[in-house]
Amino acid sequence: MRLGGRLAAAIEVLEDIRARHRPAADALRDWGLSHRFAGAGDRAAIGNIVYDALRRKRSAGYLFGSDEPRAAAFGALFLEWGETPETVKAALTGDRFAPPLLSDDEIGALGANRLEEAPEAVRADVPDWCAPFLEARFGAGWVAEGMALSARPPLDLRVNTLKADRDKVLRELSGMNAEPTAMSPHGIRIPPIKGSGRHPNVQAEPAFRKGWLEVQDEGSQIAAALAGAESGLQVLDYCAGAGGKTLALSAAMENRGQVFAHDSEKQRLSPIFDRLRRADVRNVQVVPRPEELAPLEKRMDLVLVDAPCTGSGTWRRRPDAKWRLTDRQLEVRMAEQEKILAEASRFVRPGGRLAYVTCSIFPQENVERIDAFLAANPGFNPVDHAQLFESRFEGKSGSARIDPAKGISLTPAYSGTDGFYVAVLSRAA
C-alpha cells in the first residue's frame, strides 16, 4: 500500500472508533482481519497514523477547523510525520486508493490557523474538563506536560536480574538502537520510532523467551523500586493484575522472602503464571481469593497497592483512553482507590510499609487519596520521600517531582517516563 491507501485506512479506523466508542486496538485489529492482504508494514503505518491522530486530535482539529477523522489523520501527517501539504499532495496524486486531496478550504484553514494562538487545552491536546487538574498539579508547566503526554512513547524494557544483567541484554539487542535508561539501573530504552516505522517485536526475541527481559515502562520500574521490596521480606502485591510489578518485586528480592500476588479480578491474574515461569521467579504465591488473605493480616512487611486508576499518565500509549474518559469514571476510580487503601492497609504489620502507586497524573487519584487515608488512619505516616528517592536513585532527584511528605511524581515532560505517582507510608510499630 502507498501512503494514500494507508491514510484512507486510518480514516476508516478513526471513524469506527468514533462511531462505536471502541478502543483503538480493537478497531485496528478488526480492520486487519477484514483486510488480510495488508502486510505488516502497512498495518504498522496505519496504526501509527491512527495513534498519532488520537494523540494530537485537538491540535489537528484546530488547524483544520474540523473535528472529523479526516482532519485528525491528515493532521497526524503534518504534526508528527514531518509531511507538508505539498509532499502529501505529491504522494496522493494518482493513487486511486487515497482519500480526496485537500480541498482549497482545507488548505486555506491550514494556512490561517496558527497553533501557537490556540487555547491552552488545545495545544496540550487534553479534554477541556481535565485541563484544570493538570494546571492544579503542574502550574505554569501544565501545557508542556500535556504536550509530552501527546508524543510517541519509547519502548522500555526491564532486565530480569534473576537471569541476566543489562550489558548482556544490551548485547543481545544490538542493532535495535537500545540504550540504558537514565534512572532505572535495570532498564533499557528503545527510543520512539519516527514516521511509519515500528518498534521491534521484542517478544519474539530469544532473550525475551529466555526470560531475560520484560516490557515495562521506566516509570513502572521506578515505582516498584521505591516500594522497597528487599530480600527476605513478606510482601503483598494487592492489585497484582498481570504481574508487571510482582516480577520486579521478586527480582529486587532475589527470589528470597515471599510475595503474595492478589487481584480481585481472577482473570486479570491469568498471564502471571507463564510470566513467573519464564522469569524463573520462585518466591511468588498467587492468591486470587480474598478469604485466603486472612492469615496475612498485620503480617506483611510491605503491601503494594498498584491501584486501578484513570491511566492518565499513560496517554502516550493509549491516547484513545484520553477521549473516552469521563468525570464519572474518575469519581468511580477515586472511590475504588479509597476502598482498596482501607482494605489493603489491614495487612501491614506494625512497623511495616504501605506503598501506593497509580499511573495517573490527577491529584484526585494521588495526593488527595493519600491525604484522605492519612486523615482516617492516624497509625500511618508518610516516609521522607526525598530521602527514599535518593536512597534508591542517588543523584537523580532532579528527574522527579518530590514532596517529602506527600509523595513522588514522574511525568513524560519532567522524568521522561509515563506519568506515575508513588507514596510510601509506614505503620506505627
Ligand SMILES: C[S@@+](CC[C@H](N)C(=O)[O-])C[C@H]1O[C@@H](n2cnc3c(N)ncnc32)[C@H](O)[C@@H]1O
Ligand atoms: C493498575 S492495575 C495493576 C497492574 C499490575 N500491578 C502490573 O504492574 O502489571 C490495577 C489492578 O487492580 C485490580 N483491582 C481493582 N479493584 C481491586 C480490589 N478491590 N482489590 C484488589 N484488586 C483490585 C484490577 O483488577 C487491576 O488488575
